[in-house]
Amino acid sequence: MADIQNYTLNFGPQHPAAHGVLRMVLELDGEVVVRADPHIGMLHRATEKLAETKTWVQSVPYMDRLDYMSMMCNEHAYCMAIEKMLGIDVPIRAQYIRVMFDEVTRILNHLMFVGSHGLDVGAMTMMLYGCREREDLMDCYEAVSGARWHAAYYRPGGVYRDLPDSMPQYKASKWKNAAELKRINEARSGSLLDFLDDFTNRFPKLVDEYETLLTDNRIWKQRLVDVGVVSSERAMQLGFSGPMLRGSGVAWDLRKKQPYEVYDRIDFDIPVGVGGDCYARYLVRIEEMRQANRIIKQCIDWLRVNPGPVITDNFKVASPPRTSMKSNMEELIHHFKLCTEGIHVPEGQVYSAVEHPKGEFGIYAISDGANKPYRLKIRSSAFAHLSAMDELTRGHMIADVVTMVGTIDIVFGEIDR
Amino acid sequence: MSAKLEVLSQNLQKHLGDRLDSFQVVLGEITIDVAPADYVYVMRMLRDEPDLRFEELMDLCGVDYSAYADGEWAGKRFAAVSHLLSVSNNWRVRVRCFAPDDAFPSVPSIVSIWSSVGWFEREAFDLYGIVFPGHPDLRRILTDYGFIGHPFRKDFPIYGYVEMRYDPEQQRVVYQPVTIEPREVTPRIVREESYGDVENG
Numbered sequence: 001m002a003d004i005q006n007y008t009l010n011f012g013p014q015h016p017a018a019h020g021v022l023r024m025v026l027e028l029d030g031e032v033v034v035r036a037d038p039h040i041g042m043l044h045r046a047t048e049k050l051a052e053t054k055t056w057v058q059s060v061p062y063m064d065r066l067d068y069m070s071m072m073c074n075e076h077a078y079c080m081a082i083e084k085m086l087g088i089d090v091p092i093r094a095q096y097i098r099v100m101f102d103e104v105t106r107i108l109n110h111l112m113f114v115g116s117h118g119l120d121v122g123a124m125t126m127m128l129y130g131c132r133e134r135e136d137l138m139d140c141y142e143a144v145s146g147a148r149w150h151a152a153y154y155r156p157g158g159v160y161r162d163l164p165d166s167m168p169q170y171k172a173s174k175w176k177n178a179a180e181l182k183r184i185n186e187a188r189s190g191s192l193l194d195f196l197d198d199f200t201n202r203f204p205k206l207v208d209e210y211e212t213l214l215t216d217n218r219i220w221k222q223r224l225v226d227v228g229v230v231s232s233e234r235a236m237q238l239g240f241s242g243p244m245l246r247g248s249g250v251a252w253d254l255r256k257k258q259p260y261e262v263y264d265r266i267d268f269d270i271p272v273g274v275g276g277d278c279y280a281r282y283l284v285r286i287e288e289m290r291q292a293n294r295i296i297k298q299c300i301d302w303l304r305v306n307p308g309p310v311i312t313d314n315f316k317v318a319s320p321p322r323t324s325m326k327s328n329m330e331e332l333i334h335h336f337k338l339c340t341e342g343i344h345v346p347e348g349q350v351y352s353a354v355e356h357p358k359g360e361f362g363i364y365a366i367s368d369g370a371n372k373p374y375r376l377k378i379r380s381s382a383f384a385h386l387s388a389m390d391e392l393t394r395g396h397m398i399a400d401v402v403t404m405v406g407t408i409d410i411v412f413g414e415i416d417r
Numbered sequence: 418m419s420a421k422l423e424v425l426s427q428n429l430q431k432h433l434g435d436r437l438d439s440f441q442v443v444l445g446e447i448t449i450d451v452a453p454a455d456y457v458y459v460m461r462m463l464r465d466e467p468d469l470r471f472e473e474l475m476d477l478c479g480v481d482y483s484a485y486a487d488g489e490w491a492g493k494r495f496a497a498v499s500h501l502l503s504v505s506n507n508w509r510v511r512v513r514c515f516a517p518d519d520a521f522p523s524v525p526s527i528v529s530i531w532s533s534v535g536w537f538e539r540e541a542f543d544l545y546g547i548v549f550p551g552h553p554d555l556r557r558i559l560t561d562y563g564f565i566g567h568p569f570r571k572d573f574p575i576y577g578y579v580e581m582r583y584d585p586e587q588q589r590v591v592y593q594p595v596t597i598e599p600r601e602v603t604p605r606i607v608r609e610e611s612y613g614d615v616e617n618g
Binding site for chain 2: 040041044046048049050052053054055058084085087234236237238239240241250252257258340341342344347348349350351353360362364366368369370371372374375377379383384386387388391416417
């Protein structure tokens with residue numbers, strides 16, 4: 001009889017379903033995966049080491065580039081860590097803005113998740129729909145920060161500036177005539193809050209639309225139901241968090257359990273999955289989009305009627321307003337010291353975590369009193385999730401590997417850092 | 418200190434009091450220092466004792482203290498710092514274990530207690546050279562195949578030692594010594610304690 005050996009297959013790093021630069025060495029027995037060994041680090045930029053050579057504020061834009069599908073949530077954890085060490089308070093309006101944009105980010109991320117997960121499993125259309133709505137939300141990013149992705153909008157002590165009164169408009173081109181232009185610019189004629197309000201009114205219907213495409217789709221269910229089952233005990237053992245943990249039936253959400261900013265004042269529900277398979281995790285994320293929509297609505301209502309400062313008036317942390325900087329010696333000095341030397345964070349260590357769309361995103365910062373971090377550790381949820389890849393795929397067919405990659409919702413910016 | 422933190426610190430003192438090298442509560446977070454000999458026992462207690470019950474290990478990372486406060490650090494150089502989370506009790510703790518030997522840092526592996534720590538220990542080994550005896554698969558994880566050195570140590574330059582380029586003559590990618598000049602835009606400054614007194618800002 002012939003000597004039969006396991007076959008080793010190299011998946012990625014150049015593979016459309018690898019979500020970036022995942023390389024996986026799969027040991028196969030026929031079509032069944034015996035062992036999966038993910039090789040990561042292809043996108044390792046040593047963000048943590050770079051942060052040690054930059055002042056505290058200079059590293060904020062680096063945070064956008066970690067999980068580049070949920071930019072502002074990364075900034076949020078980082079700014080919260082600095083604020084906690086400094087012991088400063090964030091103005092209430094800035095807290096609402098942060099919560100609102102965290103949820104905008106959550107929708108952005110989950111739309112990308114459903115889209116790319118669909119693409120992996122063979123549902124092309126969802127990606128196109130997802131990108132349609134992502135466009136609107138990225139316009140909101142653009143309106144507040146000028147950048148569609150890497151916003152650098154959250155700053156230690158608040159947010160960079162208040163919400164704008166106007167939205168960027170589409171311009172006439174040879175593809176868009178006047179009538180079309182009028183239609184698509186109509187929602188953009190008011191302020192950012194008007195635009196977002198319009199979006200939140202449209203969005204629940206759109207989620208229904210996605211669900212008609214996928215939730216009861218037979219192919220979708222055949223590919224997802226009972227695939228990659230994780231029990232709640234194993235999920236906790238494997239360090240899961242976010243939708244991966246909730247999909248396994250553990251009711252754990254930092255927004256409820258360890259509320260930060262104004263989440264304790266906002267009414268929303270936490271979906272919890274049953275069964276712990278890929279389908280449960282998909283349903284959890286779909287429901288999270290609906291809940292995020294609810295949160296955004298409440299934030300809009302609050303922000304409309306409550307004007308106020310959006311960044312701390314402590315000039316040792318945040319720059320003074322430009323007008324007073326130009327006329328006052330004291331403020332001028334503050335600005336000069338902030339720009340040339342940066343914030344001095346008192347000696348100590350802190351861990352701050354936010355409920356990131358993908359799970360718990362934590363920043364562990366050690367300061368020795370300098371104007372730069374002594375050590376910055378970024379706890380990314382997907383790093384822990386991907387390390388469970390071997391356990392998730394073992395015994396599954398090779399076609400299920402891409403389902404598993406999709407369900408983890410990985411972005412290599414945050415895994416490799 | 419909040420009531421919850423109070424209960425947790427009492428429980429920690431009760432069950433592990435004689436095995437803790439230090440116990441600090443700062444900024445609403447508890448940090449305990451554990452000797453390598455007690456490390457595995459303490460970690461197992463933290464997970465299994467019903468009064469503590471830390472089901473999840475969220476993070477483990479290496480720290481190199483050699484340049485702390487411009488070299489004023491007197492203790493051991495390397496530490497493995499882990500962050501534990503209790504889902505059922507909703508509290509967190511930070512456990513720090515200093516490696517006894519600066520020249521060959523080694524901290525026992527806790528992969529038998531939490532499966533999630535496997536990759537975190539690989540990362541700490543890769544970036545800091547901390548060895549975790551008992552780890553089943555301690556390979557490099559983030560750096561390049563065949564990388565030499567541990568890049569996050571404080572004596573490893575931020576620009577590294579080698580750079581990579583395509584060599585048209587050999588028609589392949591080659592490594593060569595770095596050619597860029599080190600440059601620091603904003604110098605690192607540790608001021609006296611009251612400097613930048615944020616509270617009276």
